[in-house]
Amino acid sequence: MANELLETQTMTRLELTTSPHLHNNWSTSRAMWLVSAALLPCTAAALIIFGWEQIGILLASIVSAAATEAVIQKLRRLPVTLDDGSAVLTGWLLALTLPPGFSLVSTAIGAIVAVGIGKHVFGGLGYNIFNPALVGRAFLQAAFPVAMTTWKSPNFVDTITSATPLGGLKFDATASALGPMFLGNTGGSLGETSALALLIGGVFLIAVGIVNWRIPVAMGSGVLIFGTAVWLMDTQVYPSPVYHLLGGGFLLGALFMATDWVSSPVTGRGMWIFGLGIALVVVVIRVFGGLPEGMMYAILIMNAFVPMIDRYTRPKVFGAAA
Amino acid sequence: MKKDVTAAQDFLKGIWQQNPIFVQVLGMCPTLAVTVSAINGIAMGLATTFVLICASLMISLIRHLIPSQVRIASYIVVIAAFVTIVDLVMQAQFLELSKALGPFIPLIVVNCIVLGRAEAFASKNNPFRSMLDAAGMGVGFLLALFVLGSVREILATRSILGFQVLPEGFTPWLVMILPAGAFITLGLLMALVNWNAMRRKKATEVEALKHYRESMASTA
Numbered sequence: 001m002a003n004e005l006l007e008t009q010t011m012t013r014l015e016l017t018t019s020p021h022l023h024n025n026w027s028t029s030r031a032m033w034l035v036s037a038a039l040l041p042c043t044a045a046a047l048i049i050f051g052w053e054q055i056g057i058l059l060a061s062i063v064s065a066a067a068t069e070a071v072i073q074k075l076r077r078l079p080v081t082l083d084d085g086s087a088v089l090t091g092w093l094l095a096l097t098l099p100p101g102f103s104l105v106s107t108a109i110g111a112i113v114a115v116g117i118g119k120h121v122f123g124g125l126g127y128n129i130f131n132p133a134l135v136g137r138a139f140l141q142a143a144f145p146v147a148m149t150t151w152k153s154p155n156f157v158d159t160i161t162s163a164t165p166l167g168g169l170k171f172d173a174t175a176s177a178l179g180p181m182f183l184g185n186t187g188g189s190l191g192e193t194s195a196l197a198l199l200i201g202g203v204f205l206i207a208v209g210i211v212n213w214r215i216p217v218a219m220g221s222g223v224l225i226f227g228t229a230v231w232l233m234d235t236q237v238y239p240s241p242v243y244h245l246l247g248g249g250f251l252l253g254a255l256f257m258a259t260d261w262v263s264s265p266v267t268g269r270g271m272w273i274f275g276l277g278i279a280l281v282v283v284v285i286r287v288f289g290g291l292p293e294g295m296m297y298a299i300l301i302m303n304a305f306v307p308m309i310d311r312y313t314r315p316k317v318f319g320a321a322a
Numbered sequence: 323m324k325k326d327v328t329a330a331q332d333f334l335k336g337i338w339q340q341n342p343i344f345v346q347v348l349g350m351c352p353t354l355a356v357t358v359s360a361i362n363g364i365a366m367g368l369a370t371t372f373v374l375i376c377a378s379l380m381i382s383l384i385r386h387l388i389p390s391q392v393r394i395a396s397y398i399v400v401i402a403a404f405v406t407i408v409d410l411v412m413q414a415q416f417l418e419l420s421k422a423l424g425p426f427i428p429l430i431v432v433n434c435i436v437l438g439r440a441e442a443f444a445s446k447n448n449p450f451r452s453m454l455d456a457a458g459m460g461v462g463f464l465l466a467l468f469v470l471g472s473v474r475e476i477l478a479t480r481s482i483l484g485f486q487v488l489p490e491g492f493t494p495w496l497v498m499i500l501p502a503g504a505f506i507t508l509g510l511l512m513a514l515v516n517w518n519a520m521r522r523k524k525a526t527e528v529e530a531l532k533h534y535r536e537s538m539a540s541t542a
Contacts, residue, residue, distance in 0.1 A: 106493060117506070139497065139506075142497035142500060142502055142503075143497040143498070144493060144495070145496060147493070
């Protein structure tokens with residue numbers, strides 16, 4: 001009897017661990033590579049629309065981001081984790097937000113800032129408050145404002161430079177047609193012009209469960225609500241809400257930037273607040289601000305609110321008083 | 323006050339160990355605002371150093387006469403007197419610099435470093451030590467502003483104090499003459515100083531541990 005008890009005790013060892021107890025088989029690297037795969041359609045669209053030579057920007061950005069990651073991890077005496085794909089993804093996303101024909105040296109500087117200041121200064125993967133790729137882009141926008149707003153025209157349009165849909169509307173009062181904006185045949189940053197290609201990648205990410213649908217849906221409905229409200233004030237002057245949805249970096253931001261796991265809220269309610277907040281800021285900047293496009297700043301501003309949003313939307317402990 | 327602090331230490335601590343910018347993080351307003359170029363940094367540093375030394379000396383001389391209830395107001399009056407001197411001299415002799423630095427010369431009156439040294443050091447120490455302390459802090463401030471201004475000027479204009487140091491192929495970083503450039507540069511420099519301090523501390527700890535182990539081994 002006593003022997004039997006002893007035997008069962010040794011066989012079923014009692015393990016005490018702290019929560020979380022549920023694990024799934026998602027690893028960081030698998031998620032990062034899937035996101036990279038989802039970027040293929042809009043990357044392909046970028047190369048078709050703006051020419052194959054733009055691959056130089058992509059390579060410069062990705063290589064510099066990866067090299068910065070490796071060097072900083074060596075300096076910090078941490079294991080070098082290039083194989084998790086996060087640095088490559090940061091570089092890739094940064095490249096997609098840059099204007100076609102951008103200087104490769106400046107691209108490399110942006111990637112170094114993105115990984116160095118955007119990510120490692122805060123403590124590395126998982127600790128960054130702000131989306132690293134957008135930190136890099138914000139730096140480039142401040143450092144090289146002219147180069148960052150010189151738009152090469154797409155291959156299927158017969159001019160050398162062309163305004164972006166939002167820029168044209170703001171500075172020349174000429175609206176672009178919605179059809180080319182959906183396909184991507186307009187001026188703009190490398191990866192942002194083709195709504196179709198971005199939606200293919202985004203729907204894939206939502207389907208495999210990497211991107212929570214709440215943030216893009218909240219942002220989309222937010223832009224429709226706020227955009228309509230402004231549009232109704234004067235339909236001649238202000239762009240229609242659909243123009244807001246397809247123009248600028250909205251879709252790229254909504255599907256790939258704002259949904260970054262680290263710098264977005266963790267609760268469902270928080271995601272709605274976050275998405276609606278970005279939509280409000282972006283509409284305000286586009287309509288009333290001095291810049292034609294405010295997607296980058298909208299996401300960075302709302303990134304700063306994420307810790308607060310998470311704190312106030314924390315779920316009630318089961319059984320606790322309301 | 324400890325007796326074993328030498329005069330040299332009183333002077334040197336402000337330059338590195340207790341640098342007003344990188345360690346005490348005082349006087350951030352002029353630091354961030356005027357360091358768009360190295361010359362501005364030098365001018366601001368010299369003006370502040372002059373005020374620091376004179377005010378500390380004066381306050382130390384009259385430290386027994388000031389009633390402690392109104393000491394802050396008294397310090398401010400003394401400091402303001404010297405700032406007025408600097409402001410008028412700069413307007414008379416270096417009009418361009420005076421214009422470039424704008425309101426930040428009169429604002430030395432409320433610079434935390436000057437008031438901080440008056441309260442923390444000059445009001446408790448003799449005039450000689452107070453002057454040394456103020457001079458050290460002033461030099462530390464001057465060096466910090468010079469480094470900050472140099473980095474920003476080089477990256478924003480490719481040249482420093484009129485000498486071109488970067489090739490034409492280098493695209494100037496406009497951000498460096500904007501306020502954001504000041505924050506980024508200061509943050510990175512501060513990180514560098516802290517990193518160095520941490521490494522040193524660790525090295526002394528390792529050294530002490532080694533020493534302790536050796537002494538234990540020898541006694542055993």
